[in-house]
Amino acid sequence: MGANAPRRAKIPESAIRRLSFYHRHLRDLQALGVATISSREIARVYGLEPFQVRKDLSYFGSFGRRGRGYAVSRLRQRLGLILGLDSEWRMALVGAGNIGMAIFRYQEYRRLGFRIAAVFDADPDKVGRELEHGITVEPMERIGPAVGEQDIRIGIVAVPPEAAQNAVDALTAAGITAILSFPGGQVLVPKDVALRRVSLEADLAALSYFLANK
């Protein structure tokens, strides 16, 4: 981080998520040749209060000037640097079933510099299957060697809940410290590993909480 963006200890995850949205929007604006943008305009796109946008950006120091807005290209560059979105991240996908294949086909994350470099599955029937982008489903034993050979840094786990711990163990044993996990249930990781859970159930629970309490 630069001298103007002092590192803070605790940035709420919700802010990180919003910042990644702002980054994507700024990239689009930059492509359209827009030079400056106000916090009010960013806020409007995402249905937020301008205060929220200014606060999110303030976690990383000051980027804009009051009343003059933000320089799109500079703000985008800074956010990209902060979020680590200016490097390419190679990812290993474990699980070539329904969810795994939906993730693989989705590919929108590619625009942000995330690339699935290898796909693994424990099912011998799936191993050897040729996917798009020149990728072939490999057996679980290949996780260790592949991570080193291909400089893979992020793991995505899309296996049934009962296979989740095995998948996570194989990734962490290979040196992966950042994992996105889809299955529910108990999964333990070493202290230095970031495990994020994607959970449709949790998202739906947040909506049912909203409906039950409004």
Place this chain on the structure above:
Amino acid sequence: MGANAPRRAKIPESAIRRLSFYHRHLRDLQALGVATISSREIARVYGLEPFQVRKDLSYFGSFGRRGRGYAVSRLRQRLGLILGLDSEWRMALVGAGNIGMAIFRYQEYRRLGFRIAAVFDADPDKVGRELEHGITVEPMERIGPAVGEQDIRIGIVAVPPEAAQNAVDALTAAGITAILSFPGGQVLVPKDVALRRVSLEADLAALSYFLANK
């Protein structure tokens, strides 16, 4: 909410998400006949600090007694009530493409009382397609009538970004106030509508932030 669980204005979304995980775990424990559980045990399952679990539960008043743990069935019941997970929520899925069908097939949310009651798509080729659970893909014009007929309360949007606003508009026009949206980009909703965005990109950005700053 009961008299023992005073409603607080601001419960962080991250707490709501964790509470839904606790709820699921408690349901499993209850099925296994476990009578009591400590915050330490809940914390261990999710790699959290016991303090965090106690804090999450404290947003809703006091459930347990220090040193004696929580009564599983009571805690589960209370969390279910708070999160709205003791009623069945009928949902409309808009978009029968790759993502939409992965969501439809996943069905884990059914165990929590969420049920996709109707599926809609703008593509005439998809309309009329018969899915599992006796559901047929319907045209977009059917959203309004179907929401009323089937008491649908939640909308899931899984369409391409350029079609997202149309899908959201059709749902809100039909009276839906809770929407889970998968496509990226700009989507505007009325003030009284809760729009949650599921974003693999945002999840990956949180991991790249972790990797770039650790």
